[in-house]
Amino acid sequence: GGKRYHQLMRTWKSLLFNIVFAGNILLLFFLLTEYLLVFPVWLQVAGRMHPLFLHFPIAMVVLVVAMEILSGKERSPYSDGFLLLTSLTTVASALMGFILSKEEGYDPGAVAWHKWSGSLLSLLLLGWYSARNSIRAKKPALFGASFLALAVLLVTGHQGASLTHGEDFLFAPAKKEVEKPAVALEDALVFDHVIKPILDAKCNNCHNERK
Numbered sequence: 445g446g447k448r449y450h451q452l453m454r455t456w457k458s459l460l461f462n463i464v465f466a467g468n469i470l471l472l473f474f475l476l477t478e479y480l481l482v483f484p485v486w487l488q489v490a491g492r493m494h495p496l497f498l499h500f501p502i503a504m505v506v507l508v509v510a511m512e513i514l515s516g517k518e519r520s521p522y523s524d525g526f527l528l529l530t531s532l533t534t535v536a537s538a539l540m541g542f543i544l545s546k547e548e549g550y551d552p553g554a555v556a557w558h559k560w561s562g563s564l565l566s567l568l569l570l571g572w573y574s575a576r577n578s579i580r581a582k583k584p585a586l587f588g589a590s591f592l593a594l595a596v597l598l599v600t601g602h603q604g605a606s607l608t609h610g611e612d613f614l615f616a617p618a619k620k621e622v623e624k625p626a627v628a629l630e631d632a633l634v635f636d637h638v639i640k641p642i643l644d645a646k647c648n649n650c651h652n653e654r655k
Contacts, residue, residue: 467535491543558603
């Protein structure tokens, strides 16, 4: 029973690794030929699932780093599988995000940063899984891989938040809000003093010059 279980797990890991590897090759192909690509409608629907799906790899990358650093010599038998699943969700999210990036309405510079950093994270996790035993054998390599994964995740997440909610979304609560002088009702301009403040407060975070 135990032998059959281990054989089954090896088969599943091999299958998932092949899917992840193929997904990263496809991602590289997309990046190198992006100006020639036109996606059908059903794939555009898959691309729009990117904002729903991206939270899985974010949480899983953080958990992978914690598991890898804290495990020590007594490593969990599920460590390899979890690292592989993290790589799988990351490449899936990157592919969805790439499809979504082909739609109009996004700032090209911000999209490029987000797209390339997300792709880098996917390739980094594939490399981490492929060289996991060598990386685990040396603490500097493990800490280096962990730091690099978290740094790229932070850059990717920040760029994504800026695209969706505006450039100052992350630090906006910490910034001191400049109070505008009150305007008497008889001197107020309908757009400047009544409508624009509402747009600034409720709309511009998502609907701005970048989106």
